[in-house]
Amino acid sequence: MQIIRPMPVSLEVYADTDYQRQVEASAECPNCGVRDSLEPLGYYSRGITSTGRDVLRILIRRFRCTTCFRTVSVLPSFAHPYRLVASATVSQFFSGTIAAVNARWVPLLAQYEIRVGRWLPSIRGILRSLVPVLPQAVTFHGWWTSLRGGLGELDRITQTLVGRFQVTLFGRYRCHALLRPHNLVIRKEFDGWNAQGANETGP
Numbered sequence: 001m002q003i004i005r006p007m008p009v010s011l012e013v014y015a016d017t018d019y020q021r022q023v024e025a026s027a028e029c030p031n032c033g034v035r036d037s038l039e040p041l042g043y044y045s046r047g048i049t050s051t052g053r054d055v056l057r058i059l060i061r062r063f064r065c066t067t068c069f070r071t072v073s074v075l076p077s078f079a080h081p082y083r084l085v086a087s088a089t090v091s092q093f094f095s096g097t098i099a100a101v102n103a104r105w106v107p108l109l110a111q112y113e114i115r116v117g118r119w120l121p122s123i124r125g126i127l128r129s130l131v132p133v134l135p136q137a138v139t140f141h142g143w144w145t146s147l148r149g150g151l152g153e154l155d156r157i158t159q160t161l162v163g164r165f166q167v168t169l170f171g172r173y174r175c176h177a178l179l180r181p182h183n184l185v186i187r188k189e190f191d192g193w194n195a196q197g198a199n200e201t202g203p
C-alpha cells in the first residue's frame with residue numbers, strides 16, 4: 001500500500017538532504033489499523049522531473065507492519081504515482097501554462113492530458129461526490145477547472161482520490177499489492193515513454 005503525504009520541504013530539498021530518512025511511519029497501519037506496528041523496511045528509487053534540473057532520483061521510504069506484514073510506502077505528494085513529471089508541472093500544464101524550462105516535457109504532458117481525459121468519465125460519480133458542481137459533459141479544460149476549483153492542485157486532488165477511492169486521475173490505483181522485486185529495479189536514465197501510458201517510473 002502507498003500513502004501520499006505532503007512534505008514540509010520541496011522536491012529539491014528532499015533530494016539534496018536525503019529527507020526520506022526523516023519520513024516517519026504513520027501512527028497506525030493503514031492496512032490492519034494496529035497502532036505502532038510499522039517498522040522501517042528500506043527504500044525504493046524512482047524518477048521525478050525537477051524544474052531546471054532534469055530528472056532527479058529520489059528514494060521513497062517503506063515500512064512493514066509487524067502485525068499484518070504488509071508494506072506501506074510514503075510517497076511525497078509532489079510526486080504522482082507512476083508518473084515521471086512532478087505534480088506541480090502537470091498542474092501548470094493542465095491549467096494552460098508551462099515554464100519554458102519545462103518545455104521539453106510538453107509531449108509527455110500532452111499524453112497525460114489525453115489519458116486523463118479518457119479516464120475521467122469513468123469516475124464521473126466519484127468526482128461529482130467531491131465536486132458537486134461538476135458539469136454533465138465538458139471539455140478536458142472544463143473538467144480540470146472544476147476539479148482544481150473544488151479540490152486544489154494535482155497533489156491535493158491525488159491525495160483525496162487515492163485516500164478515499166483508490167483511484168487517480170490517470171486510472172485505478174495499483175499500489176495495494178506487496179512490492180515485487182521487478183518494481184525495485186532502478187533505471188539509471190529516463191529513456192523515453194510509452195505512448196500507451198505504461199508506467200514511466202516506480203510508484
Ligand SMILES: [Zn+2]
Pocket residue numbers: 029030031032033034037065066067068069070
Ligand atoms: Zn498492519
